[in-house]
Amino acid sequence: xxxxxxxxxxxxxxxxxxxxxxxxxxxxxxxxxxxxxxxxxxxxxxxxxxxxxxxxxxxxxxxxxxxxxxxxxxxxxxxxxxxxxxxxxxxxxxxxxxxxxxxxxxxxxxxxxxxxxxxxxxxxxxxxxxxxxxxxxxxxxxxxxxxxxxxxxxxxxxxxxxxxxxxxxxxxxxxxxxxxxxxxxxxxxxxxxxxxxxxxxxxxxxxxxxxxxxxxxxxxxxxxxxxxxxxxxxxxxxxxxxxxxxxxxxxxxxxxxxxxxxxxxxxxxxxxxxxxxxxxxxxxxxxxxxxxxxxxxxxxxxxxxxxxxxxxxx
Numbered sequence: 001x002x003x004x005x006x007x008x009x010x011x012x013x014x015x016x017x018x019x020x021x022x023x024x025x026x027x028x029x030x031x032x033x034x035x036x037x038x039x040x041x042x043x044x045x046x047x048x049x050x051x052x053x054x055x056x057x058x059x060x061x062x063x064x065x066x067x068x069x070x071x072x073x074x075x076x077x078x079x080x081x082x083x084x085x086x087x088x089x090x091x092x093x094x095x096x097x098x099x100x101x102x103x104x105x106x107x108x109x110x111x112x113x114x115x116x117x118x119x120x121x122x123x124x125x126x127x128x129x130x131x132x133x134x135x136x137x138x139x140x141x142x143x144x145x146x147x148x149x150x151x152x153x154x155x156x157x158x159x160x161x162x163x164x165x166x167x168x169x170x171x172x173x174x175x176x177x178x179x180x181x182x183x184x185x186x187x188x189x190x191x192x193x194x195x196x197x198x199x200x201x202x203x204x205x206x207x208x209x210x211x212x213x214x215x216x217x218x219x220x221x222x223x224x225x226x227x228x229x230x231x232x233x234x235x236x237x238x239x240x241x242x243x244x245x246x247x248x249x250x251x252x253x254x255x256x257x258x259x260x261x262x263x264x265x266x267x268x269x270x271x272x273x274x275x276x277x278x279x280x281x282x283x284x285x286x287x288x289x290x291x292x293x294x295x296x297x298x299x300x301x302x303x304x305x306x307x308x309x310x311x312x313x314x
Contacts, residue, residue: 014089022096029091052191064170092172094152106284128260139279146247153295155206161302207239211246217293218250227272234269248272
C-alpha cells in the first residue's frame, strides 16, 4: 500500500471515528497536551514575548516532533501507519463534539430554557452568557460552529495532507496554545503573542478553504460569496472573518455585533447585515449540518490534493 493511500484511508478512518464516537469524556489526548502546556507555562512564564515564543516552540514543536518519531517507528508496517494516521486524525478532529454541544444549546433554546442554554454555552465559547438573550446565545453558537469548523476540522485536515501525522498534531497544538494563552488578558498580552500570531498563520489556509466550501455546500452560495467579499475584511480576526461571513451569507443570517468576553465588551462589525436576518434557535441545527458537509468535503479535497501533489513528484 502506497504512502498516499495509507494516509487517505487513515484520515478517512479518523474522521469516521470522530463521526461515530466523538471525543472521549476522559483522557482525551488534546486535554493531556493542554495539561503539559500548562506545566510548561508554569515553568517559563515571564511577561515577555521572547519567553512566550519559547513556550510556543517547546509545546508546538514538541507535538510535531512526537508525531515524526511515531511515524518513523511504524514506517515498516503499512497497517500500523494507517492506524497511527487514523488515531491522530480522530484525536485532532472535533466536529462531532462541536455539533453535540451546539445542538444541546439549541434544544435548550427551543424548549425556552434560557438558563440551561446559558449554562451550556461556555462549553463552546468564552462569551459571558449572562449578558445574552436567546437570540444572542443562538448567534454565539452559530459563530462558534463556523469558526471551529475551520479550527477543529478543516485546518487540521489541510495540515495533515501537507505533513501527515506531524502536521495534524502540530496544528492542533498551535490551535490549543492560542486558546490557552493567545488572548489579550494582562497575563498573556505579551507572553501569548507568539502563539496567537502562529495560529493566525497556521489557520490561514483552513479558514479560506472553509469559506469556499461553506459557499459551495450552503443553501445560498451567492449570498456566502457576497458576504465574504463585503464583510470578511472588517472582522478583527484575519481567519474568523472569512469563515463567519461565508456562513452568515450561506445561512442568510446576520453575525457579529456587540459581544462580551470576561467582562470586556467588544463591538464587532455586523456580517451580512445588508440582507441577513437575526439568528434564531433553529439556525443552530442548520449551521451544524453545513459544518458537517464542509468537513466531509474538506476530507475529500485534502486527500485528493495530497495525492495529486505527491503524484507530480514521482
